[in-house]
Amino acid sequence: MSLRQSITVKLFILCLPFTMQAQDRYWVFFNDKGASMELYSPSDFLSEASLERRQKQGIQIVENDYPVDPYYKSAIKDAGYAIYRESRWLNAVSVEIEHISQLEGLKVFPFVKKFQKVKSYTSPEISSTDFNDSYSFSESNYGPSEGQIAQLNGVAVHNEGFLGQGITIAVMDASFYRVNQLAMFDSLWVNNQILNTWDYVLNQDIDYGIDSIGSHGTMVLSCMGGYMTDSLIGTAPKASYMLFRTEDTSSETLAEEDNWLAASENADALGADVLNTSLGYTNLTDDPDNTHTYADMDGNTTVITIAADIAASKGMLVVNSAGNSGSSEWYYMGAPADGDSVLAIGAVAIDSTLASFSSHGPTADGRMKPNVVAQGLFSVVCNLEGGIRTAHGTSFSSPILAGMAASVWSAMPDVASMDLFHLIEQSGHLYPNGNNDFGYGIPDFYSVLQHVNIEDVIENTSSVYPNPFVDYMTVDLSGFEQGEKCEISLYDVLGNLILKREKVASSSVRLTFNEEIPSAYYLLSCKQGAKQEHWKLVK
Numbered sequence: 001m002s003l004r005q006s007i008t009v010k011l012f013i014l015c016l017p018f019t020m021q022a023q024d025r026y027w028v029f030f031n032d033k034g035a036s037m038e039l040y041s042p043s044d045f046l047s048e049a050s051l052e053r054r055q056k057q058g059i060q061i062v063e064n065d066y067p068v069d070p071y072y073k074s075a076i077k078d079a080g081y082a083i084y085r086e087s088r089w090l091n092a093v094s095v096e097i098e099h100i101s102q103l104e105g106l107k108v109f110p111f112v113k114k115f116q117k118v119k120s121y122t123s124p125e126i127s128s129t130d131f132n133d134s135y136s137f138s139e140s141n142y143g144p145s146e147g148q149i150a151q152l153n154g155v156a157v158h159n160e161g162f163l164g165q166g167i168t169i170a171v172m173d174a175s176f177y178r179v180n181q182l183a184m185f186d187s188l189w190v191n192n193q194i195l196n197t198w199d200y201v202l203n204q205d206i207d208y209g210i211d212s213i214g215s216h217g218t219m220v221l222s223c224m225g226g227y228m229t230d231s232l233i234g235t236a237p238k239a240s241y242m243l244f245r246t247e248d249t250s251s252e253t254l255a256e257e258d259n260w261l262a263a264s265e266n267a268d269a270l271g272a273d274v275l276n277t278s279l280g281y282t283n284l285t286d287d288p289d290n291t292h293t294y295a296d297m298d299g300n301t302t303v304i305t306i307a308a309d310i311a312a313s314k315g316m317l318v319v320n321s322a323g324n325s326g327s328s329e330w331y332y333m334g335a336p337a338d339g340d341s342v343l344a345i346g347a348v349a350i351d352s353t354l355a356s357f358s359s360h361g362p363t364a365d366g367r368m369k370p371n372v373v374a375q376g377l378f379s380v381v382c383n384l385e386g387g388i389r390t391a392h393g394t395s396f397s398s399p400i401l402a403g404m405a406a407s408v409w410s411a412m413p414d415v416a417s418m419d420l421f422h423l424i425e426q427s428g429h430l431y432p433n434g435n436n437d438f439g440y441g442i443p444d445f446y447s448v449l450q451h452v453n454i455e456d457v458i459e460n461t462s463s464v465y466p467n468p469f470v471d472y473m474t475v476d477l478s479g480f481e482q483g484e485k486c487e488i489s490l491y492d493v494l495g496n497l498i499l500k501r502e503k504v505a506s507s508s509v510r511l512t513f514n515e516e517i518p519s520a521y522y523l524l525s526c527k528q529g530a531k532q533e534h535w536k537l538v539k
Contacts, residue, residue, distance in 0.1 A: 025084060025118040025258070026103060027303070028076065029092040030111050034069030045088070049168070049271020050314075057315040057416040064089050064310065072111050079105055085258040088265055089310045090303070094118050094258045119257050119281070119292075119303070143230040144388070147350045148223075148375040154235055154404045156446040157411075164239030164406040166413055168195060169224060169274040170267035170316075171399075172260055173217035174247040177384065180208040182218070184226045184382045193225070193240045196270055200259040201248040210245075215384055216395065217245065220278045222382035223396055224403035231388045232380050235403025239410070242272055247279055257281070261307045268314045273409065273417075275308075275316050276402040278395035280323040280334030280359075294330075297338040298364040305336040312341035317409070317417045319402040321394035322346045322370040323359030333359040333369045343405075343421055344369050346439060347376025347397040354437050358394055361436035370439040372428050374401040404445045411449055423448045450523075450536065464524060468538045472512045477526060479533065480505035486528045490517075498522065 042051060042061045054061070068086050073093060077083060081095040081102075097103065106112050142149060149155055176197075179185050188194050197206040225241055226234040244263035260277070267275060281304060282292055296302055299309070312318045322344045323334045337344035337359070347355040355377040361369030376397030383389040401424075409420055425431060427447045428440030463476045480486055486505045490498040498517065503509045505528060517539055524535045 024098070024100065025094050025096050026100075027087075027090065027092045027094050027116045027118055027258075028103075028106060029090065029113040029116070030068065030072055031113045032069075032111070033063055033066050033091060034072055034111065036066045036069045037063065039070070040066060046269050047271045050269055053271060053273065053315045056414055059313070059315050064091065065314075068093060069111075072109075075109060075111075076106065079109075081106070085262050087258070087261050087307075089307055090261070116303070141229045142233045143228075143380075145226075145232040145234075145380040148379055148400050149233070149235055149404070151348075151350065151352070151375055151442060152235075152401065152404050153444045153446040154407065157404065157407050157449055160411070160449065162407050162411040162449065164224075164236030164403065165410050167236065167274060167406040167410050168240040168242065168270075168272045169236065169276060169402060169406055170242040170244060170263070170270075170272035171217065171221055171224075172244045172246045172263045172267075172275065172277045173220050173279065175210040175215055175245060176206060176208060176217040176221065176243050177211040177215035178208055179218055179221060179243070182382060182384070183386055184222055184228050184232065187227045187237065188225050188241065191238075193238070194243065195240050196242040196266075197244070198263070198266070199245040200263050201245055206243060206245060211384075216247075216278070217243070218384070219381040219391055220276070220395060220399045223379065223399040224276070224406070226382055228382075228388070232382060235400055236406040239274075239403065239406045242267055242270065257302075257304045260304055264307055264311045268311060268316060272316060274402055274406050275311055275318045276399050277308075277319075277336070278321045278393075278398050280321055280337055280394075282323065282325060282330050282332070282334040292335060294332060295364050297332060297335065299338050299340045299367070300365075302335040302338075305339045305342070308336035309339045309341045312339070312417065312421075315417050317343065317402075317405055317420055319343045319345060319398055319405065321398040324357045324393050324395070325359045326355070326357045331360055333361060333363070337369060338363045340367060341418065341421070343371050343401075343424065344439070345376075345394060345398040345401050346370035346373040346437070347392075347394045348373045348438070348442065349377040350375055352442060355392070355394075357392065358397075358437075361439075368434050368436055368439060371425055372401065372439045372443050373397065373441060374404075374443075376400075401443070404443075408445050408448050420448075463533075464535045464537060467535075470539070472510060473524075473537070475509045475511060475524070475526065475535075476507055477503070477505040477509050478507040480526065480528045480531060482506060484528060486526050489525045489527075491523045491525065 045067055067088050084094045084096050086093045103115050199206050224234045224236045226232045227237045246259040246263045308318050320337045320342050322337050336342050347358040363369055374397040376394050377392050378390040379396035380388055381391045424443045425440045427443045430441035434440040482505050486503055488501045519539050522537045524537055526533050
């Protein structure tokens with residue numbers, strides 16, 4: 001039996017153990033997948049949830065889904081090279097070497113295409129403050145976190161019962177210090193909402209005793225999955241979560257980009273729906289081999305951006321912080337926020353003014369960034385003593401928005417990820433006139449919810465026609481007391497009253513509109529005494 005025939009291992013966590021101390025790490029790219037597509041079936045490397053996500057969105061299994069050919073890996077190992085990671089999407093492995101001259105030995109292999117150094121980066125900057133009394137508590141169960149959710153019209157989404165249930169969010173971040181102990185996350189553990197965890201820095205299970213950059217991952221998770229009434233309720237408290245530590249902040253540099261790539265491929269394989277990364281990579285190092293230039297921010301150059309766009313092509317919604325460089329010399333967003341399929345999130349204050357640190361666009365190829373914004377100044381997050389605090393950064397505007405996206409998606413799980421991406425953009429308060437500071441502005445997630453639900457109703461309702469309407473409509477009020485007056489009101493998706501009519505109930509009531517009514521989605525309400533009916537319409 002040949003090596004090719006004998007390998008049938010399931011490939012879910014795509015990482016290999018650390019085998020030697022090395023100064024450098026390089027990607028070794030291959031020309032093709034070799035015999036991989038003959039050796040494996042999709043269920044060997046993709047979970048049932050991952051296959052179901054693709055099926056819902058009409059996404060085919062393609063070549064870059066398949067693992068690297070095991071023969072290629074074996075040949076490289078036999079030649080004395082230590083493989084650190086492998087990537088299905090890039091069709092590459094990373095190897096550890098002490099000097100670039102050692103790569104000469106790989107040139108003899110006809111299946112080797114090229115080499116590229118794996119990048120490493122300096123730590124991102126975040127800012128946080130202890131919770132202060134100037135941020136007054138609300139009367140609602142959300143406590144002081146209500147503002148950052150209400151700004152996105154997310155309370156209305158939650159009130160409809162959509163809190164992320166059935167959606168899985170993969171969080172790629174730094175340490176998740178004390179996530180297993182803080183009461184803020186009790187509901188996640190009790191309800192088995194933490195599905196998978198892995199530390200890609202140490203290649204081991206998550207150690208919740210590791211603290212780094214102010215427990216960045218813990219605070220990020222609290223924005224989405226936290227649940228502590230009268231203090232902090234996350235934007236997706238009923239979503240499921242995968243916690244992947246990809247960033248090493250124990251030294252001057254972060255873990256290399258292959259950690260993020262491995263985590264995102266694993267998230268895909270395990271069936272994640274949303275990826276949130278509250279980190280970004282720019283030119284923050286003096287090492288020319290490990291830095292980026294603005295020209296690299298074109299959506300097609302950095303490995304992490306290429307991987308993020310591939311992740312989006314697999315049906316996942318990829319959400320990323322735009323960056324905190326708005327007041328610095330760099331000024332621009334970092335990778336992978338430059339990806340054309342990456343929803344890059346800038347930061348605003350509670351009064352909707354732009355946070356000074358929020359990174360700007362455009363990308364090097366002229367595209368607008370960020371895509372949208374959410375609260376990132378004085379965001380309410382957990383602290384490590386069981387309470388809450390405020391923090392600054394697009395690190396927090398990103399998960400606040402990602403959680404709302406998950407909550408809306410739970411209402412319409414059959415909607416494709418990129419359709420949701422565009423619906424979020426279109427709900428921005430500046431749409432269609434975006435800019436490189438705010439993107440399309442602050443999204444209205446209740447309008448996203450209404451948009452999709454209305455389209456479902458349009459195909460089925462016979463009580464109101466035509467639907468879509470133009471300057472008139474006919475309403476069937478046979479369910480009301482005939483011959484008695486009804487109050488008919490038209491509202492926009494934000495609940496603003498557009499017009500009101502009083503009509504006598506019958507099976508065919510005609511409404512004619514002399515007013516100028518913009519093309520949009522609406523709610524028609526009819527009230528007679530205690531009886532009410534509602535219809536969702538579009539013009």
